[in-house]
Amino acid sequence: MQSLVDAAATGSLYALVALAIGLVFGVMRLINFAQADYITIGAYALIVPSASTVPTLFIGAWPMPLMVAAVALVVVLVALATERLAFRPLRGTDPSTLLVSSFALSFLFQQTIMLIFNSRPKSIEFGSALAAAVEIAGLRVPGVQLLTMATTIVAGTLLVFFLRYTALGVEIRAAAEDFTMAQLLGVRANRVIAVSFAISGLLGASVSLLLVVQTGTLDYRMGIMPVIYGFFATVIGGMGSLPAAALGGFLVGAASQLLQAWLPPDLRPFRDAFVFGFVIAVLLFRPEGLARPRAMRERV
Amino acid sequence: MGVTADIGPASIGITGDEILEARDVVVRFGGLLALDRVNIALRRNEIFGLIGPNGAGKSTTVNVLTGFQQPTSGEVLIDGRSIGGWSTNRVARSGVARTFQAARLFPALSVFENVVVASVNAGGSLAAARERAGDILAWVGCANRADRPASALNYGDQRRVAIARALALSPKFILLDEPAAGMNERECDQLVTLVSEIPGRWGCGVLLIEHNMAVVMRTCSRILVLDGGKPIAEGTPVAIQTNAEVRRAYLGDKAPGAAHR
Amino acid sequence: MAADRHRLIEFASFVWSVAALALPLGVLVFLLSRSGSLAVEQTVIEALIKIVAVVGLYVFIGNSGIMSFGHVAFMGIGAYAAAWQTCCPMLKPIVMSGLPDILLQNTVPNFPASVASGLLAAAAALAAGAVILRLNGIAASIASFSLLFIVNVIYSNADRFTQGVGSIVGLPVYVTPTVAYAWACAAIALACLYHRSRFGVALRACREDDVAARAAGINVYVQRLIAFVLSAFLLGVSGALYGSLLGTISVDTFFLDMTFMLVAMLVVGGVRSVAGAVVGVTAVSAVVEIFRQLQNGIEVGAFHVALPAGFQGIALALFMLAVLIFRREGITGGHEAILPERLRRALLALKK
Numbered sequence: 001m002q003s004l005v006d007a008a009a010t011g012s013l014y015a016l017v018a019l020a021i022g023l024v025f026g027v028m029r030l031i032n033f034a035q036a037d038y039i040t041i042g043a044y045a046l047i048v049p050s051a052s053t054v055p056t057l058f059i060g061a062w063p064m065p066l067m068v069a070a071v072a073l074v075v076v077l078v079a080l081a082t083e084r085l086a087f088r089p090l091r092g093t094d095p096s097t098l099l100v101s102s103f104a105l106s107f108l109f110q111q112t113i114m115l116i117f118n119s120r121p122k123s124i125e126f127g128s129a130l131a132a133a134v135e136i137a138g139l140r141v142p143g144v145q146l147l148t149m150a151t152t153i154v155a156g157t158l159l160v161f162f163l164r165y166t167a168l169g170v171e172i173r174a175a176a177e178d179f180t181m182a183q184l185l186g187v188r189a190n191r192v193i194a195v196s197f198a199i200s201g202l203l204g205a206s207v208s209l210l211l212v213v214q215t216g217t218l219d220y221r222m223g224i225m226p227v228i229y230g231f232f233a234t235v236i237g238g239m240g241s242l243p244a245a246a247l248g249g250f251l252v253g254a255a256s257q258l259l260q261a262w263l264p265p266d267l268r269p270f271r272d273a274f275v276f277g278f279v280i281a282v283l284l285f286r287p288e289g290l291a292r293p294r295a296m297r298e299r300v
Numbered sequence: 301m302g303v304t305a306d307i308g309p310a311s312i313g314i315t316g317d318e319i320l321e322a323r324d325v326v327v328r329f330g331g332l333l334a335l336d337r338v339n340i341a342l343r344r345n346e347i348f349g350l351i352g353p354n355g356a357g358k359s360t361t362v363n364v365l366t367g368f369q370q371p372t373s374g375e376v377l378i379d380g381r382s383i384g385g386w387s388t389n390r391v392a393r394s395g396v397a398r399t400f401q402a403a404r405l406f407p408a409l410s411v412f413e414n415v416v417v418a419s420v421n422a423g424g425s426l427a428a429a430r431e432r433a434g435d436i437l438a439w440v441g442c443a444n445r446a447d448r449p450a451s452a453l454n455y456g457d458q459r460r461v462a463i464a465r466a467l468a469l470s471p472k473f474i475l476l477d478e479p480a481a482g483m484n485e486r487e488c489d490q491l492v493t494l495v496s497e498i499p500g501r502w503g504c505g506v507l508l509i510e511h512n513m514a515v516v517m518r519t520c521s522r523i524l525v526l527d528g529g530k531p532i533a534e535g536t537p538v539a540i541q542t543n544a545e546v547r548r549a550y551l552g553d554k555a556p557g558a559a560h561r
Numbered sequence: 562m563a564a565d566r567h568r569l570i571e572f573a574s575f576v577w578s579v580a581a582l583a584l585p586l587g588v589l590v591f592l593l594s595r596s597g598s599l600a601v602e603q604t605v606i607e608a609l610i611k612i613v614a615v616v617g618l619y620v621f622i623g624n625s626g627i628m629s630f631g632h633v634a635f636m637g638i639g640a641y642a643a644a645w646q647t648c649c650p651m652l653k654p655i656v657m658s659g660l661p662d663i664l665l666q667n668t669v670p671n672f673p674a675s676v677a678s679g680l681l682a683a684a685a686a687l688a689a690g691a692v693i694l695r696l697n698g699i700a701a702s703i704a705s706f707s708l709l710f711i712v713n714v715i716y717s718n719a720d721r722f723t724q725g726v727g728s729i730v731g732l733p734v735y736v737t738p739t740v741a742y743a744w745a746c747a748a749i750a751l752a753c754l755y756h757r758s759r760f761g762v763a764l765r766a767c768r769e770d771d772v773a774a775r776a777a778g779i780n781v782y783v784q785r786l787i788a789f790v791l792s793a794f795l796l797g798v799s800g801a802l803y804g805s806l807l808g809t810i811s812v813d814t815f816f817l818d819m820t821f822m823l824v825a826m827l828v829v830g831g832v833r834s835v836a837g838a839v840v841g842v843t844a845v846s847a848v849v850e851i852f853r854q855l856q857n858g859i860e861v862g863a864f865h866v867a868l869p870a871g872f873q874g875i876a877l878a879l880f881m882l883a884v885l886i887f888r889r890e891g892i893t894g895g896h897e898a899i900l901p902e903r904l905r906r907a908l909l910a911l912k913k
Binding site: 031089090093095096097099100101103105107108114115228231235270272279284 | 699824
């Protein structure tokens with residue numbers, strides 16, 4: 001039972017990542033590896049730049065609403081900058097080129113962060129109050145897990161509302177379905193893409209804060225694994241469908257936790273291998289992902 | 301209405317070997333009935349035309365005959381063997397070649413490579429494949445451009461190379477999907493000559509999908525007319541031209557001599 | 562008669578495409594090795610080994626058009642296979658106790674060990690590829706990336722075979738610039754052979770238009786698998802050679818950083834040609850080396866000026882992004898070295 005809660009929490013976290021990746025993929029056919037660095041940058045924004053392994057809090061020391069807003073702002077600005085400077089010139093190129101360039105961008109960020117902050121992981125006191133466990137229905141659930149699940153639900157709901165009921169949201173969905181047609185109908189490409197990146201930045205910021213509360217550590221590669229998982233999750237769920245991406249994230253996170261709990265101790269270190277193998281298995285069984293995307297079949 | 305029962309291979313006594321056959325093929329896309337019990341028998345020595353208004357299901361028929369589309373019901377047989385579930389490249393290697401509405405050459409490959417890449421799949425040695433590719437390219441009149449990248453060719457030449465590529469498979473049947481689209485009169489004449497020679501020169505039957513009636517009438521010995529997925533008439537060019545149902549399908553109720561629905 | 566002439570031209574064309582890369586490379590290697598600096602020699606050897614690897618990447622990525630981020634897994638498999646065969650005879654039974662006795666008690670000579678390592682990697686690729694190449698496009702790229710992680714996890718935890726996350730030391734350091742150069746030439750020759758073979762052409766057809774390729778009778782899956790296995794062989798060999806650079810390997814050497822480096826080299830040079838692979842490795846290695854010198858510091862007047870560590874990674878990433886934005890096809894533009902027209906005509910005119 002405890003492991004189910006863990007699974008739900010981890011799944012929620014990966015769902016947040018998957019949403020961000022799925023959104024950007026939807027409008028640009030770009031798999032944004034740099035999402036990992038949005039997460040990392042959000043976390044590192046909390047501290048004063050230094051090479052020390054026990055850094056002092058900077059934004060992290062501000063009152064909570066201000067801090068959250070500041071981190072969100074930083075990450076969104078970074079996301080928008082990457083869109084404007086790196087991805088806009090590459091718009092319309094084939095998916096492989098986009099993939100490789102986001103890979104390069106991610107590497108660039110990692111190296112820069114490593115340069116400024118040093119490659120050794122740092123530990124910080126942050127949100128430790130949330131690490132305390134709450135008793136619910138006989139289970140001890142750490143506050144941070146509840147927060148993660150709550151954040152995902154709120155973020156997901158807001159996103160659904162935004163995409164369905166606002167003009168901008170509708171434009172984004174149209175662009176995701178058929179970009180050229182949407183442009184012909186007057187949808188402004190730049191605005192749609194920029195907004196999508198901004199949203200992915202917001203999602204990235206929330207993931208980074210949740211991660212820092214959960215682990216208390218900063219590492220220049222901390223965003224990579226969540227994004228890898230989120231990335232696989234999008235694929236499992238089906239690229240082109242946001243709810244499915246979230247579902248995929250949930251499944252991957254849940255699978256990872258459940259395997260941890262249920263695998264025999266000998267095999268537990270290999271848990272990740274099973275998860276990745278599971279990804280391949282799903283891809284084989286349903287290459288388009290579990291949801292059925294609309295316009296993906298090629299007409300002969 | 302009474303025409304439908306008389307359409308199909310059985311009506312002219314074709315059975316068995318050396319034919320590419322569609323038997324009672326039905327293709328349904330969700331709620332849309334794209335093909336409604338289509339029967340075709342293509343012999344190796346004939347040129348068979350497939351015509352009909354836009355959306356009649358002509359391309360779907362070609363897709364079914366070449367394995368690009370699985371029929372919802374009915375079957376496709378090559379020389380009596382069903383191709384149900386076969387991969388498209390297996391169908392191609394079994395003797396059914398096709399062209400596409402757009403030439404779909406491999407742009408980065410040379411013209412020669414475009415043809416050789418198919419030719420090696422017809423069996424035999426690499427040298428034989430290369431020789432066959434050269435012969436076919438010469439026959440379609442593109443031998444002098446053999447070493448150019450396919451992307452450098454003009455539209456008409458691309459079409460001809462596409463036909464060469466299909467012929468390079470040494471197929472028993474070749475399905476040409478609107479080869480005359482966008483051609484002027486002189487080019488159409490050349491196409492008619494080319495297509496008419498195929499059964500005799502290369503020993504394969506031709507299924508020709510075309511909108512250009514002149515080309516169809518001049519090359520085909522038999523024609524099947526589809527409308528809205530249904531076969532509505534089959535016969536010689538003369539018979540089709542004078543068929544009231546066909547007129548109505550193309551021209552609507554206002555066609556002279558058309559019975560009202 | 563025409564066929565003989567044709568075969569001659571084909572052969573000349575092949576020799577030319579290999580020589581056009583191997584000869585300048587040889588000259589460069591020769592000159593740099595004479596510099597006397599051990600560090601430079603190490604760089605040269607490393608670059609040549611990476612040529613083997615990146616040429617291997619080209620064989621699959623360049624011809625199939627599928628971006629594979631997982632190939633470094635095969636490099637790792639090859640590296641450890643070489644370790645199992647050639648490492649530290651005294652330590653092996655203790656450090657890698659999980660190995661079968663035949664490996665624990667014997668040491669394989671270096672050359673056969675490298676080949677065997679390549680073959681093991683190829684076998685792994687056959688198994689993995691049979692599964693993941695059923696997927697198309699992006700899905701295949703992602704699945705191959707998955708593969709990288711799977712291999713990393715397995716090797717990181719199979720302590721009795723690989724020392725887990727620790728390093729294996731004591732590998733024979735036998736690769737000289739000459740040995741590395743020989744392997745680089747072999748890789749180039751193999752890749753050129755593949756490129757002009759019916760399999761290479763068929764795979765490129767699949768890359769251009771996989772629907773039309775199928776209609777032309779090509780089995781897309783089989784063609785992709787062939788390239789996948791061949792490229793894994795080259796990566797496996799490069800892994801085996803890599804171990805002998807410093808005599809030590811660890812699982813993390815063959816993970817994300819190496820993947821980025823190799824992919825960057827290929828992209829910068831030009832994904833679609835063997836020349837691109839070679840040029841890419843050379844260019845990037847040169848840039849990295851320059852930055853390394855800058856990081857070590859240069860004397861400017863009375864001052865010791867040095868770039869902070871980590872700048873070379875940033876420079877490389879920026880370089881790669883610049884190439885992708887401004888010259889997508891890479892430095893070579895995807896062109897191979899082809900037989901000059903004059904030479905071709907001369908051969909055609911030969912009286913026989």
